[in-house]
Amino acid sequence: MAKITASVYTSHVPAIGAALDLGKTQEPYWQPVFQGYDFGKQWLKDNKPDVIFLVFNDHATAFSLEMIPTFAIGCAAEYTPADEGWGPRPVPKVYGHPELASHIAQSVIQQDFDLTIVNKMDVDHGLTVPLSLMCGQPEAWPCPVIPFAVNVVQYPVPSGRRCFELGKAIRKAIESFDKPLNVQIWGTGGMSHQLQGPRAGLINKEFDNMFLDRLISDPDGLASVPHIDYVREAGSEGIELVMWLIARGAMADVAGGPAPKVANRFYHVPASNTAVGHLILENT
Amino acid sequence: MSLDKPYMDVPGTTIFDAEQSRLGYHLNQFCMSLMKAENRARFKADERAYLDAWPMSEDQKQAVLSRDLNRCISLGGNIYFLAKIGATDGRSFQQMAGSMTGMTEEEYRNMMVGGGRSAEGNRVVGEDGDAQANHQPQGAAGRLKKEAVPLIDGTAPHPTTPGSEQ
Numbered sequence: 036m037a038k039i040t041a042s043v044y045t046s047h048v049p050a051i052g053a054a055l056d057l058g059k060t061q062e063p064y065w066q067p068v069f070q071g072y073d074f075g076k077q078w079l080k081d082n083k084p085d086v087i088f089l090v091f092n093d094h095a096t097a098f099s100l101e102m103i104p105t106f107a108i109g110c111a112a113e114y115t116p117a118d119e120g121w122g123p124r125p126v127p128k129v130y131g132h133p134e135l136a137s138h139i140a141q142s143v144i145q146q147d148f149d150l151t152i153v154n155k156m157d158v159d160h161g162l163t164v165p166l167s168l169m170c171g172q173p174e175a176w177p178c179p180v181i182p183f184a185v186n187v188v189q190y191p192v193p194s195g196r197r198c199f200e201l202g203k204a205i206r207k208a209i210e211s212f213d214k215p216l217n218v219q220i221w222g223t224g225g226m227s228h229q230l231q232g233p234r235a236g237l238i239n240k241e242f243d244n245m246f247l248d249r250l251i252s253d254p255d256g257l258a259s260v261p262h263i264d265y266v267r268e269a270g271s272e273g274i275e276l277v278m279w280l281i282a283r284g285a286m287a288d289v290a291g292g293p294a295p296k297v298a299n300r301f302y303h304v305p306a307s308n309t310a311v312g313h314l315i316l317e318n319t
Numbered sequence: 320m321s322l323d324k325p326y327m328d329v330p331g332t333t334i335f336d337a338e339q340s341r342l343g344y345h346l347n348q349f350c351m352s353l354m355k356a357e358n359r360a361r362f363k364a365d366e367r368a369y370l371d372a373w374p375m376s377e378d379q380k381q382a383v384l385s386r387d388l389n390r391c392i393s394l395g396g397n398i399y400f401l402a403k404i405g406a407t408d409g410r411s412f413q414q415m416a417g418s419m420t421g422m423t424e425e426e427y428r429n430m431m432v433g434g435g436r437s438a439e440g441n442r443v444v445g446e447d448g449d450a451q452a453n454h455q456p457q458g459a460a461g462r463l464k465k466e467a468v469p470l471i472d473g474t475a476p477h478p479t480t481p482g483s484e485q
Contacts, residue, residue: 094402095400096354100347120359189336231333232331232332234329236417236420239437266332267438304435305431307413308413308435
């Protein structure tokens, strides 16, 4: 009864959050980045969801090496923006949707995906920067957010195939929730980047645009791309892109419905060390 | 049967797998402790004493003290954890990433503004890209290193400081 109406895909670069927080969005370096999200901000106002299911990765903030969950679903009522070493970002508290989140958890686990259930978790830039990009600097976020954290810190991260299948299971879970909620699913991280070693600074716009093309029109094929390809082509940290396949797997066409409408597509290099990619797909 | 590791021949890249994680557990957990402001203050006040409270190897402690991030990574450090040291020092992620390439901060920033590092020649060890081992350090530091070649009579020319030509 609840429905996924659209999926949003975006990078979650921490420097973007810092630029916004420090009032630098109109500087020549940053202006093109933020301009790329003007459409998305208006689109979100015009297409306000009841809940955002936000797929992201924690960057050694909420999770240290003490515990490394592969897939962690936030079932709490609220989440505090994290202090990542520079003080917490000056952004609103994130409110969750415990009822829908725990329904999704139960359904997805019963579809044989082994989720970790989290009831307390600070949320870092992986979650708050996408919200900032799509919402600006509001007093409060526009709706509840269900955080879904994926391990991309310690190899092996879940495969593209696993992520895509998980997306399908999440869609089924949402559609079996018996309130008529309008849900968006967001996939974040990437695009190509490498933050470590002599190969730091790697950017591959050919790979990134191939990824965007295939995400739209051949996501099942894209889900078969092995990790090593992401590492060689898109950088060790480019592996974050598998998370976009979770959101994509939840769209209607994957279950036999009509192809989604591409409402927006944006790409820009650089934002700090990273290629910025952004896509909005609407279920038709 | 050992684990399949197809990523061992990606140049200039260390994948943080189970082996690296085991090696670097205490190093990374030390970094994690710097998330708290009071720990950052204690570390800044006496780095050696703070490090000595952790069961890290002497090599790992030296790598942290000298802020040699590449060495930290080879000893099991993960960049997201090592970033907490950078935050403690007031350095941006871009500054930290740049330091692992041998480039100055400005050279690295210019590379990013110019479109970033190409994957050409940098996908597999043995190709000829700028991330390959035989091209380190990168940028001006690398050019200086190459220019310091002895002449036949044994006299090495002084490396030129950029901008000093007259």
